[in-house]
Amino acid sequence: MVKRKDVAKLAGVSEATVSRVFNNVTPLREETKRKVLDAAKQLNYYPNAIAQSFAKGKSRNIGVIVPFLPKIHLLSTYYFSEILSGIGMKLGERDYGLLLLFQPPNEKKDYVQLFHKQKVDGVIILGSQDTPGETESLNKLHEQGFPYCLVNQTFANFPFHSIDAQHYEGSYAAVSLLVEKGLKRIAFLNGPMRFSNSYERFAGYKDALKEAGITCSSNLLFEGNYSRTSGLKTAEQMANYMSEIDAVFSANDRMAVGLIHGLSELGYQVGQNYAIIGYDDSDIASLMKPQLSSVRVPLFDMGQQAAEKVLAMLDEGIHSPTQVRLPVTIIERDSIQMSEKEMD
């Protein structure tokens, strides 16, 4: 295991200087700081000792960051409630408290101060987005060796600890399934690209169409924000293109529900005018008529594994960055069956 003295040697500074850099207490020359951080990175050094020193006054709370969105019953959504249930299960077993911390999505984050204030022993981050401010704050958390884990967000250029799902593969499989059913003109209702899983779904969609020799028309690309309302609003735009659409791939079930409702009001029915497949396999999918096909994401397990990971970091220290991807499953239901008349 890499020690403080190894970093000091490579950076050409004293061990005390290494500590000062990671403790962030005394002012240091930018150049010295850079040298130490570069050496630490090169050696894969994680200053557990520092995290441990804060942990002396252990709170036995794990912080869970969730976006604060006024007027949205966020915790009532299948997505957040399943992840939280999984986290809660693990923390409950180990007698840890789950500290929900609400953060307005567009405010500057400072995750490290949560540790300095001794509010938490570790942190799990939901709803993280690929923005410069967010990346900077996560990088600080990572470099200073605090126990943390992202859920359902992966950063292409940073080795942040994360538990994610195989969204590229899931989207590829969902779109390929529609193609196999003879549904070739496939509209895509995606979420914002600042979420890595929107980006990955788009890549899966594009590649599946390409593989099938289908040209992806930009007319058939729509964007919502993963809410039911955004699906409902999209119906009006999509209605203009229904003569060009055989099927819809929706990046989550909530948007699919809104879209189905909106299109129905405008005279377009699932199974008669179009097929649809959602994503997440939330509890409503099987309760709808026709039942909604979907891509099952193991959100509960992802929450459990994120909590396990953070607790393991507390118990055993942080050894190396890990990105975990859990598999997803296609759940085939009635919403991708077109009535025979229409398929003639």
Added chain:
Amino acid sequence: MVKRKDVAKLAGVSEATVSRVFNNVTPLREETKRKVLDAAKQLNYYPNAIAQSFAKGKSRNIGVIVPFLPKIHLLSTYYFSEILSGIGMKLGERDYGLLLLFQPPNEKKDYVQLFHKQKVDGVIILGSQDTPGETESLNKLHEQGFPYCLVNQTFANFPFHSIDAQHYEGSYAAVSLLVEKGLKRIAFLNGPMRFSNSYERFAGYKDALKEAGITCSSNLLFEGNYSRTSGLKTAEQMANYMSEIDAVFSANDRMAVGLIHGLSELGYQVGQNYAIIGYDDSDIASLMKPQLSSVRVPLFDMGQQAAEKVLAMLDEGIHSPTQVRLPVTIIERDSIQMSEKEMD
């Protein structure tokens, strides 16, 4: 406002003794303690100063107690997720953290120690039950003047702070509605009586039948534990009495869903063989076919008001115990319409 010296005078002890009782630091004779607590109760004295002294090291966290039930995705249930969304909304607005604390339902609780450990500035208690251990722990919290609030549980003999709903009225109205539809033989699937709202639902059910001149047969009383599985299991028992049953009143929607599913497997269908009304008006109620009638409980508002109440106690001190009851609304849907043939 009642002061410490008033309590000292009435109890016939020194002011320091009063403080010692409420601080719970030094050992005291049981008799002295009793005298002081009785005097405090008689005068409606709440030792805010003590709560404030702990609050000096404010955590800016509000604790939310939830039952720890392994294998149950508790936070994914409509009931808990809506209350938590409401709490979270208020706390998020005021920049407080929500500390979820999981407590195994059958373990001895010690709510006061949460304050001593300075983990929380106030506490909101969900899933509280009327058991001797629970009552004792709540009484300590109450007498020592800590900011707290119960949600959806009222204790008949203790003036604990609570936000509840009008469950007696809701149940009375639900059962009366079935009677008005000509459905007179009404089975009742209730939850356990240690929850005050089960008790209140039973009282509303009984009184509505009595008012209508209908004798309530104990054959038609069933008990589950508010889970879907318990509703499913009840189907087997209820099936033996279906010839005596016109309608079912279920104490929540989750049990209703399980029951409907179970009865359907055994050959009994809603609208043909029986009518049914649930409780909570969860999101699934309107998605089912036929749509489930239900009693809408303002769970989100209850969560918001509980958080507001605890924050107000922190800001302004605790003046007097308050029990709030929010109104509920009957939501009539297809599940209480019998097909005409059956009603002949």
